[in-house]
Amino acid sequence: MNTAEMPAPAIAAADLQDFVAALFAKAGVPDADAATVADCLVQADLRGVVSHGVGRVPIYLHRIAIGLVDPHAPLAVTELAPVAALVDGANGLGFVTASRAMAEAMARAGRCGMGLAYVRRGTHFGMAASYLLQAIAGGYAAFVFTNASPAMPIWGGRTPFLGTSPFAFGAPGGIDGPPLVLDMATSVVARGKIRRAAASGGTIPAGWALDRDGNPTTDAKAAYDGIILPLGGPKGSGLSLMMEVLGGVMSGAAFGGEVGNQYADEDRPQDVGHLFIALRPDLAVSAADYRARMDALASRAKACPPVEPGAEILFPGEPEARLAARRQREGIPLSAEDRAGLAQAAAKFGLTLPAFLA
Amino acid sequence: MNTAEMPAPAIAAADLQDFVAALFAKAGVPDADAATVADCLVQADLRGVVSHGVGRVPIYLHRIAIGLVDPHAPLAVTELAPVAALVDGANGLGFVTASRAMAEAMARAGRCGMGLAYVRRGTHFGMAASYLLQAIAGGYAAFVFTNASPAMPIWGGRTPFLGTSPFAFGAPGGIDGPPLVLDMATSVVARGKIRRAAASGGTIPAGWALDRDGNPTTDAKAAYDGIILPLGGPKGSGLSLMMEVLGGVMSGAAFGGEVGNQYADEDRPQDVGHLFIALRPDLAVSAADYRARMDALASRAKACPPVEPGAEILFPGEPEARLAARRQREGIPLSAEDRAGLAQAAAKFGLTLPAFLA
Numbered sequence: 001m002n003t004a005e006m007p008a009p010a011i012a013a014a015d016l017q018d019f020v021a022a023l024f025a026k027a028g029v030p031d032a033d034a035a036t037v038a039d040c041l042v043q044a045d046l047r048g049v050v051s052h053g054v055g056r057v058p059i060y061l062h063r064i065a066i067g068l069v070d071p072h073a074p075l076a077v078t079e080l081a082p083v084a085a086l087v088d089g090a091n092g093l094g095f096v097t098a099s100r101a102m103a104e105a106m107a108r109a110g111r112c113g114m115g116l117a118y119v120r121r122g123t124h125f126g127m128a129a130s131y132l133l134q135a136i137a138g139g140y141a142a143f144v145f146t147n148a149s150p151a152m153p154i155w156g157g158r159t160p161f162l163g164t165s166p167f168a169f170g171a172p173g174g175i176d177g178p179p180l181v182l183d184m185a186t187s188v189v190a191r192g193k194i195r196r197a198a199a200s201g202g203t204i205p206a207g208w209a210l211d212r213d214g215n216p217t218t219d220a221k222a223a224y225d226g227i228i229l230p231l232g233g234p235k236g237s238g239l240s241l242m243m244e245v246l247g248g249v250m251s252g253a254a255f256g257g258e259v260g261n262q263y264a265d266e267d268r269p270q271d272v273g274h275l276f277i278a279l280r281p282d283l284a285v286s287a288a289d290y291r292a293r294m295d296a297l298a299s300r301a302k303a304c305p306p307v308e309p310g311a312e313i314l315f316p317g318e319p320e321a322r323l324a325a326r327r328q329r330e331g332i333p334l335s336a337e338d339r340a341g342l343a344q345a346a347a348k349f350g351l352t353l354p355a356f357l358a
Numbered sequence: 359m360n361t362a363e364m365p366a367p368a369i370a371a372a373d374l375q376d377f378v379a380a381l382f383a384k385a386g387v388p389d390a391d392a393a394t395v396a397d398c399l400v401q402a403d404l405r406g407v408v409s410h411g412v413g414r415v416p417i418y419l420h421r422i423a424i425g426l427v428d429p430h431a432p433l434a435v436t437e438l439a440p441v442a443a444l445v446d447g448a449n450g451l452g453f454v455t456a457s458r459a460m461a462e463a464m465a466r467a468g469r470c471g472m473g474l475a476y477v478r479r480g481t482h483f484g485m486a487a488s489y490l491l492q493a494i495a496g497g498y499a500a501f502v503f504t505n506a507s508p509a510m511p512i513w514g515g516r517t518p519f520l521g522t523s524p525f526a527f528g529a530p531g532g533i534d535g536p537p538l539v540l541d542m543a544t545s546v547v548a549r550g551k552i553r554r555a556a557a558s559g560g561t562i563p564a565g566w567a568l569d570r571d572g573n574p575t576t577d578a579k580a581a582y583d584g585i586i587l588p589l590g591g592p593k594g595s596g597l598s599l600m601m602e603v604l605g606g607v608m609s610g611a612a613f614g615g616e617v618g619n620q621y622a623d624e625d626r627p628q629d630v631g632h633l634f635i636a637l638r639p640d641l642a643v644s645a646a647d648y649r650a651r652m653d654a655l656a657s658r659a660k661a662c663p664p665v666e667p668g669a670e671i672l673f674p675g676e677p678e679a680r681l682a683a684r685r686q687r688e689g690i691p692l693s694a695e696d697r698a699g700l701a702q703a704a705a706k707f708g709l710t711l712p713a714f715l716a
Contacts, residue, residue: 080641081471083441113439114635116472118642141603156671157662171603180603182596214665231590238540238674241659245499245529245538249651252643256651256658277472283438284476285610293607293614300614301599304515307572313514316596 008339010331011356017042019342019354020054024093026349027064029071033096040095044127045334046327047320051192052127055338059262060093060124061345068269069093069123075100077117083108085117086251091269094125098144102131102276106138109278118251119274122146124262129183129317132170135278136179143277144168147247147254149261149270152187152228155237158214161257162240164191164228165247170317172281174295181317186240187228198224199337247273366697368689369714375400377700377712378412382451384707385422387429391454398453402485403692404685405678409550410485413696417620418451418482419703426627427451427481433458435475441466443475444609449627452483456502460489460634464496467636476609477632480504482620487541487675490528493636494537501635502526505606507619507628510545510586513595516572519615520598522549522586523605528675530639532653539675544598545586556582557695605631 017038024034037060045053063069073092077100080086085104089097101117108115125131128144135142148163164187173179185191189208197204197220209223210216217223230236248255253273260270282290302313334342339357346353375396382392395418403411421427431450435458438444443462447455459475466473483489486502493500506521522545531537543549547566555562555578567581568574575581588594606613611631618628640648660671692700697715704711 081638082469084471084641086642111440112470113442114472114474116637120642141608153665154659154662154671156664156666156669157659158665159663161659161662167597169600171600171607180596180599182600184593184596188590231593232546234674235542235589238538238542239525241538241674242527242529242540244655245652249529249648249655250499250639250642252647256655279474280439281608283442284444284478284608289610290607294603297602297607297614301512301515301519304512304519305517306514307511307516308514311514313512316592316599 008334008336009356010327010333012331013042013046013328015354015356016045016054016332019346019351019357020057022351023057023061023342023345023349024071026351027061027071029064029093033071033093036099037093037095040099040126040130042332043130043133043324045332046324047127047129048323049127049129049320050335050338051190051196053338054334055196055341056126057345058341063123063262066266068266073097077104080118083112083115085115087117087119089119089122091121091123094123094272095130097122098125098131098274098276099134101274102134102142102144102278105142105276105278106135106140109140109280113283114277114279116275116277119276120251120253120271121269122253122272122274123270124272125274127183128166128168129170129181129320131276132168132181132183136170136172136181139172139280140278141171141281142169142279144274145243145246145276146272146274147244147259148272149259149265150257151191152230152237152240154241155230155234158210158227160227162186162230162237162244163259165240165243166190167239167243172290172294174291174293174298177295177298178315178318178321180315181320183317186231186236186243188231188236189228191228194220194224194228246275251275366692366694367714368685368691370689371400371404371686373712373714374403374412374690377704377715378415380709381415381419381700381703381707382429384709385419385429387422387451391429391451394457395451395453398457398484398488400690401488401491401682403690404682405485405487406681407485407487407678408693408696409548409554411696412692413554413699414484415703416699421481421620424624426624431455435462438476441470441473443473445475445477447477447480449479449481452481452630453488455480456483456489456632456634457492459632460492460500460502460636463500463634463636464493464498467498467638471641472635472637474633474635477634478609478611478629479627480611480630480632481628482630483632485541486524486526487528487539487678489634490526490539490541494528494530494539497530497638498636499529499639500527500637502632503601503604503634504630504632505602505611505613505617506630507617507623508615509549510588510595510598512599513588513592516568516585518585520544520588520595520602521617523598523601524548525597525601530648530652532649532651532656535653535656536673536676536679538673539678541675544589544594544601546589546594547586549586552578552582552586604633609633
């Protein structure tokens with residue numbers, strides 16, 4: 001490899017995590033919560049989901065600075081039914097609220113077989129897969145549903161109304177085989193990818209988005225200011241509308257176009273709504289049978305003849321898990337933009353710039 | 359309208375339902391179950407989902423005739439956990455098993471806030487929306503997950519492995535507004551549409567399917583013998599794999615390519631697996647608030663500027679509900695193929711051919 005092409009050495013995940021946690025602690029976030037935030041953000045960068053990684057640190061710190069995210073939010077959990085809880089996020093950091101809500105859903109699933117937790121007064125919680133992985137680590141299958149600020153038209157409309165929040169489902173794997181970690185935007189592409197392309201003045205493929213006037217565009221900035229197209233037309237629109245109902249209408253959070261955009265709306269907290277569902281996978285089959293059946297599913301899937309000769313067939317989430325394992329060993333490459341954002345935040349809080357950012 | 363273009367007068371839904379129920383009763387199905395089957399099939403034709411309507415009567419009767427569907431199947435319900443039941447379908451008619459399973463999930467949701475029922479030894483249950491509508495009529499939101507015989511490759515593969523079963527979610531509407539009834543194939547298009555095009559020797563649009571050798575095709579027969587493409591590549595593949603896990607792996611039914619195709623596999627019962635989840639929508643908000651919020655969501659959605667000037671924006675399931683209301687008044691137009699299938703079945707069982715089929 002030509003060293004001229006290497007912008008900066010990769011950063012050890014643990015170092016990055018400590019630094020990001022220190023930044024949030026400086027911003028007034030309790031240590032345990034700062035660790036949760038740092039863990040989720042670095043996890044996204046480990047998995048290659050750069051749109052939801054430490055590049056977002058500046059916006060979260062900014063929302064704290066202007067008082068729209070409360071680092072000391074007193075999370076309140078209300079019992080709704082034997083299997084159901086409501087978590088009032090009180091405009092705290094979304095990572096902390098979402099982790100707590102998934103834990104509440106898991107506790108109820110442990111007692112009853114299946115459990116749920118709604119969240120109202122939530123804020124941006126990063127990568128949905130973080131909470132799927134939390135559930136899987138505890139032995140549960142899980143769904144994560146959230147609404148989001150308007151970015152995509154409802155099918156038949158031409159102005160932003162629905163969020164592009166992901167449909168997210170996870171299930172534990174077997175003994176040898178991978179878990180299933182499905183975290184897919186309901187738009188043709190995740191909005192964060194367009195945001196990052198716009199930030200670097202780039203272009204996007206045709207078919208991803210319309211501009212503000214409803215015309216097709218490949219200009220990332222025009223697309224970010226415009227309209228992202230739903231996956232498969234009415235299907236992606238229907239999935240996103242489902243998340244408005246489950247995450248917004250049913251939770252008591254904002255819904256139907258009223259969720260705040262954390263970048264654009266500085267007049268109010270976001271009031272995002274979520275629904276977390278956890279499910280024991282060993283209700284109808286034994287735990288051992290479940291694991292054996294998941295292994296059989298994976299090995300049969302991988303035995304399918306591939307489109308590209310010699311290519312391996314992977315489960316949803318498997319490419320990300322492999323990348324994360326490699327980056328745990330080799331470090332995380334950060335873009336110049338992400339490094340600059342972290343360096344500025346360090347300067348603001350009087351934190352010594354770590355060597356890996358210098 | 360030119361009367362030469364009108365192949366046959368529309369049939370009153372009640373008449374069609376009575377006739378179909380009589381056919382199944384003649385095949386040995388208990389009256390109440392025959393009524394359930396007829397109700398689901400005619401409901402599909404009312405809603406314009408012709409791929410899952412009375413055109414399928416011959417295959418269900420054939421599976422009974424060859425002993426692979428048991429009209430007297432003793433459904434067995436096992437308690438798995440406070441919120442969870444397992445229904446052993448015992449190779450009975452899928453409509454009957456699925457209706458019972460959704461009822462079990464609803465009963466548990468009534469007691470606990472949310473409930474589920476798995477099904478193993480299930481058979482083809484028709485249109486997933488039937489069970490969403492059953493839940494909505496009882497005041498519940500619901501998910502229906504099912505696996506299916508292999509018809510679509512997993513992402514990266516080139517042979518059929520996954521089913522094209524629909525992702526299905528429903529939620530009650532408000533006072534004035536529509537419910538949400540999302541019933542979407544995880545393939546680019548529902549397999550039944552390709553089956554019907556193949557039966558009439560027709561063609562299909564490019565991008566729907568590959569032939570048996572993995573080449574793009576617009577020949578419906580070649581496509582039906584070949585491979586349907588997943589919605590959005592890895593996304594549709596991921597959704598279908600999720601249904602393998604929820605419907606197949608977790609239920610104890612067949613999975614991973616082993617579910618029988620009711621048209622092609624006459625050596626064994628299908629052993630389809632399902633998961634039904636029912637959810638009270640008024641856990642975190644009151645029932646009155648839920649209805650008001652659903653009405654607000656619908657009215658805000660419908661206030662979005664439409665792509666086509668003057669067009670109305672509709673919720674998922676709303677076009678089908680409107681068509682059903684019209685067909686309840688005006689009757690159901692049946693294709694010559696569907697009429698012939700019913701006439702042949704009547705002749706076989708010695709039922710007088712009703713005037714509307716003569």
